[in-house]
Amino acid sequence: MIVSGINSVTTPLAGWGRYPIEPCHLFRPERRRELAAILASGAQRDYISRGLGRSYGDAALNRESGVISHLRLNRFLAFDPETGVLECEAGVSFAEILQYFLPRGFFLPVTPGTRFVTVGGAIAADVHGKNHHRDGTVANFIKDFKLLTPGGEILVCSPASHSEIFWATFGGMGLTGVIVSARLALRRVESAYVFVDYQKTRNFEEAIGIMGESDRQYQYSVAWIDCLATGASLGRAILMRGNHAPAAQLPKRLRDPLAAPSHREWNLPINLPGLALNSLTVGAFNALFYAAHRNTTQQLVDFEKFFFLLDAIHNWNRLYGKRGFVQYQFALPPESGRDGLAAILERLARSRRSSFLGVLKCFGDANPGLLSFPIRGYTLALDLPADRGLKPFLQELDQLALRYGGRVYLAKDATLSAETFAAMYPQLERFRALKRQLDPKGVLASSLARRVKLVES
Amino acid sequence: MPSVLILGATSAIARAIAAEFARHRSELILAARDAEELTALAADLNLRYGVKTQAQCLDVLDPAAVETSLPACLAAAGETLTGVVLCVGTMGDEEAARANQAEAERILNTNFTGCVLALNVVANHFEKRKRGFICALSSVAGDRGRQSNYLYGSAKAGLSAYLQGLRNRLFRSGVRVITIKPGFVDTSMTFGRPGLFLLASPEAIARGVYKAINSGKDVVYLPWFWRWIMLVIRLVPEGIFKRLRL
Structure with missing residues (x-):
């Protein structure tokens, strides 16, 4: 007899970067108890949970094995x-x-x-x-x-x-x-709005200097960085920092402070040709973006625009064409962060690999999470098209990050090697030991887990 | 505030229908046998839409429960109850049911006998009150039997015929009976099955159900194009149809 929820579909799945794409057996339970039934069914070798598939690489993939979608268990x-x-x-x-x-x-x-x-x-x-x-x-x-x-x-x-x-x-x-x-x-x-201060900096050093000085005054702080700028402009940035707007300070025309204006939504219906993004077009875009911003303070911005700029363009990942892309995010500790960022930004600019604006941020303290990514210091995230030569290039960046005491974010990663990963996450052995104890039969695994040897394969 | 009773409330389509009514400010009485799911569902609809929701643990396939609990449930709903939506059903394992009589019986009971016994009780309730609606989910599969799902299809055909008769009977009492015939819907019933096309979302079906209940229609195919697909399928002469692999 077919037990509902235990049916699976064999389908190619990918993360948001659409690299890699792997055949998986997808389950989509609609009742909570079906989760346990799937794990116990033996229908597949192992399983990994999947939500909206917004991790970039292979975190929610399980090649030739089970993936459990939670999208119908959303109450x-x-x-x-x-x-x-x-x-x-x-x-x-x-x-x-x-x-x-x-x-x-x-x-x-x-x-x-x-x-x-x-x-x-x-x-x-x-x-x-x-x-x-x-x-x-x-x-x-x-x-x-x-x-x-x-x-x-x-x-x-x-x-x-x-x-x-x-x-x-x-x-x-x-x-x-x-x-x-x-x-x-x-x-x-009190409102759906944020008061934002924008500040342009000549380079990344100025940016992290200002962030270090005054981030405390802001609940939210982030800098958009031009990863193609070089020389004295290396990592020129626009700081965007803000606080939730109190209802009393909103203009009177906004009758309901908790309602954000509805934005036009866009959809990218097809893949752009791979050539559409190259160092010329992206460089031009980045220069325009930088030029278009002025130093302004107390700008009233609605939450969608401030927090979720790209959400307004559905399927924006198709910008990168069929080849897909990789999002690369690393964190560096404060002592070596400045030098590390300089080295990596120089390497990036030199490579002419077209990245739209990178996102730079200062992290606060790490938490006790065994494999939690953030550590005190700096973090930079950028998109790179998944073209030929990307893998060795990323491995080069991995080594640079590692040399400066840094680490890479698994939710965005698609290429990190097991050795480098182990060197970046000192609590890995504790995690592995706990995993063996919790899951002696290896019921839960993913393509990512096998790649970086979070599980024995 | 008006209220609606949903029988078989824990299926994906039922959840979407309940949400559609809640969005339109209707209170909900959710009845199904799975208490854990029912509780989660009632909480969810209440938190999303701010309407009162009530979970009623009731096995529609248990004749005793239908005879005692269901009338109590209807009576407790009181004067505000505007109608009932019946979403009970199962695809079952058609292949196994060829040899396994228990599975065959389960398919027939769930899709026909159980539904009919419950609707009998509901019909008597509304007939006395001389208003209300009874909406039931049948299926396009009932329009013509085919080898891949004729047990399910024949039960649904029976249900459609029952609803036809019921509509005829209740017309004089001013009670509306609405037959919904969905095509393929993206739920656990169809998930992972080969050969499906034009899959509709449960939300799209729910909007259609709400609209059908609030219009004057008797039999509604959802989405609409299934009416024409089924018309063509019904027109194929049996001599040809029996040779097809459907």
Whole structure:
């Protein structure tokens, strides 16, 4: 007899970078208990959970094996308007949370640059946002979560209970268990707007200098960097820093402070030809972007534009054509960050690999997450088209990052080698030991996990 | 506030229909046998749309429950109950059911007998009140039997015929009966099955169901083009049809 939810479809899957693309057996349960049934079914060799597929590389892929979509397990379970704590299933997206809770005066406590991520994915990648220097990662706002262990047990994990598993799951890329639901503390806000200060800097050094001086005054801080500029302009940047706008300071014409203006949405219906993005066109775009900004303060910007600029263009990943692209993000500690950034930015500019603006940010302290990415210092994220020669180039960048004491973000990575990964994440052995203990039969695995040897393959 | 009772509330289509009613400010009474799912669903719809939702653990396939719990459930809903939407159904394992009588019986019970017994109770309730609507999800599969799903299809054909008769009976009482015939819908019922095309989202079906209930229509294909697809399929002479691999 066919048990509903246990059916699977064999289909090519990819992350948001559309590189790599791998055949996987996709499950899409609609009832919560089907999660355990799938894990126990033996239908596939192993399984990895998948949300909206916004990790860039192979984190939510499992070549020739099981992938479990959580998109139909997306129910809000409880909300306490006094504390702002929302309990929901892992398949709930940040977009849904904003849609239903921003009108009630609540915002995401931490959000990446897209709202099309799920709560489960956010936990697994331990996502950070423009407020990491103040608020840390999403882990700081998760009261607890329910984890279905590979053995079929449901554990309620919090910093106080099963704390080791709790901290292994943030950044654990879905390998410690299947996240079923979580309790997330939302942030109370008075409006859907942010007051933003824009500041242009001649180069990245000036940018991190200013950020180091005055980031404390801003809840949100980020700099867009021109990765193609060279010489004295190396890493010229535009700082964008802001705070939630109090309702009282909004212009009177905005009748409902919690409603953002609706934006026109765009869709990129087809792949652009691979040649469309080259160092000339991207260089021109970056120069225009830099020239178009002025130093201004207290600009009223709605949350969609400030936090989710690219969400307005559906399928923007098609910009990079059929070949796909890689998003590369690394973090460097404060001591060596300046030199490391200089070395990597120089290498990038010299390569003429067309990257749209990179995103630079100062991180606050790391959390106890065994594989959590953010460490105190600096982080830079950039897009690179997946053309020939990219892999050796990225390996070169990996080595540069490593030499300066840095690390690469797994949620965006598609090429890191197991050796380099092990050198970047000192708590890897503890994670592996816990993984062996939690999952002796290897029920949970992904292409990423095999590539960087988070699991034995 | 008006309210609607959804029977078989935990399926993906039922969830979307419930959401559509909630969006239009209708309170919900959700009935199904799976208590865990029901609780999650009721909480979700309440939190999203701010309408009152009530979970009623009820096995529509249990004749005893249908005879005792369902009337109680209808009575408790009170005067505000505007109608009932029945979403009970299962695709089953057609292939296994050729040899496995239990599976065959389960398919027939879930898609026909169980539905009919429940709708009998619902019909009596609304007939007395002389208003309301009864909407049930049948299927295009009931329009013509084909080898790949004729057990499911014959049960749905029976359900469609039952609804036809019920509509005729309740016309005088001012109770509307709406037959919905969805084509392929993107739910766990179809997920992973080969040979499907023109898959509609549960949300699209839900919008169509809401519209059908609030228009004067009796039988509605969803999406609309299935009416014409099924017309063509019904027109194929049996002598030819029996030779096809469908």
